[in-house]
């Protein structure tokens with residue numbers, strides 16, 4: 003699974019425990035990103051729907067959440083992967099843009115990415131293997147990139163891993179049904195069926211996923227966009243439709259509270275970070291205000307994202323600043339009926355709990 007800011011990797015056991023104790027049978031992960039949380043819900047047997055506005059995240063959701071492992075022929079998948087792994091490289095848009103105009107990948111891998119991506123489009127579009135192969139390609143490319151985990155900049159000197167040869171591997175699928183939806187949470191919220199758990203992990207600051215992961219967006223869409231700047235970002239990054247209300251201080255709070263008020267779910271589980279534009283008190287008041295009988299906040303100390311630890315970098319990858327701290331507190335809010343909330347948070351240490359009732 004690839005490098006992703008705000009990924010809830012370390013919270014999986016906690017979110018999994020909450021989901022199983024809640025005894026919910028359905029879940030929606032509305033801002034699914036890497037799909038890690040949705041995968042855990044699915045693994046636990048909940049019928050899970052994974053949503054995101056990013057096309058690459060939708061492909062991950064199609065692979066890890068919507069695909070039923072038992073419906074995929076493993077021989078066919080492995081044959082396709084072997085075939086793609088053996089294709090000779092052929093320079094094209096990807097190599098020119100991300101290996102020559104910029105230096106995100108070494109050309110020996112860029113030419114293979116070009117060749118493999120074209121073959122996926124020509125041979126597998128419309129088949130059940132299509133999202134799986136795209137996922138495998140993104141993950142393979144991520145293992146040989148030359149960044150610190152975001153695509154706003156590349157390293158001045160090639161990262162050691164970028165010398166390795168790109169290798170497509172089999173994605174670890176899960177058995178069972180699930181759904182993937184591509185779209186803006188502000189619209190999807192009204193279209194989704196009522197659910198047992200609604201898990202929310204929106205962006206809480208100005209860092210845009212569309213620009214931080216523009217290469218995955220381009221690799222998946224395969225639309226050869228015009229690019230700008232040192233990082234060769236897509237020109238449509240400047241357009242309103244690629245901007246999220248959650249990335250602007252002016253709009254974030256109102257949008258999120260509006261979203262909460264329209265949610266149709268027995269239980270809301272919200273990942274929340276103390277560096278965000280919403281205070282914990284405001285979050286609690288809002289949840290009680292929309293009629294949730296009980297709200298519990300679980301607090302966890304957490305290392306900050308990788309960029310924060312390695313320092314602040316200029317667009318050309320030079321280190322230009324230090325970071326004041328490398329720890330912050332992540333909160334998980336659980337809101338719903340009193341009895342279900344109590345059952346859901348049962349066994350968490352008292353020190354981690356802040357409880358509020360209406």
Ligand SMILES: C[S@@+](CC[C@H](N)C(=O)[O-])C[C@H]1O[C@@H](n2cnc3c(N)ncnc32)[C@H](O)[C@@H]1O
Pocket residue numbers: 006007008009010011032033034035036037038039053054055056059185186187188203204205211212246247248
């Ligand atoms: C904090 S990340 C989620 C990380 C995820 N929980 C994980 O573990 O990988 C936030 C996600 O929200 C998505 N996003 C941003 N604005 C959105 C919107 N308006 N509607 C739906 N998704 C949005 C981003 O593409 C990003 O993947």
